[in-house]
Amino acid sequence: MELTKTQQTELLALARSVIRARFEHQQIAVPQDKLFSQKLGLFVSLHRHGELRGCIGYVKGHKSITESVVEMAQAAAFRDSRFPPLAIDEMDELEIEISVLGQLIAVTDTSEIEVGRDGLYLEHPWGSGLLLPQVALEWHWDRKTFLRHICQKAGLQPKAWEEEGARLYRFEACVFGDSQTF
8 A cells, every 4th residue: 555645644643643642631633534444454653762662553454544543553652561651751752653554465485575575474373473564674684584583573483484373474564654754
């Protein structure tokens, strides 16, 4: 899915206003773009001083894009169990990134995975995990390292993606943020 710069700006503003509204008890204005009614997987990532501060999302589209941005912005800011809830004094330093996911494509040959283009999602009888496309680029991983880390994210052994019952998927995403567009 491709979004215009205007659409990206509207969604980033929505995410920021939802988080700020938690502190200032304001009503939020939800953009009415027809495209935003689509149900797609979506993640909201928060960064502060270049470090991850929260990241939560849906792998598959359960709600409209705007509903997902509202819910996931709140969740990333206040309910990501890896971090304490966001404090109001962090708002001015907060960078927001949104990843709108494309369809999940079953991986039948790992050579299909293109680092930088694809994110990975692993379903396994003992756990599951997702890594967004930009993660492999940020950490300078090659395909083999990316596969090892998706297993680690799922809490599994490094080659668990090869095990019986494991299902590995790749996906593309429209990724954009306050400071840059990917």
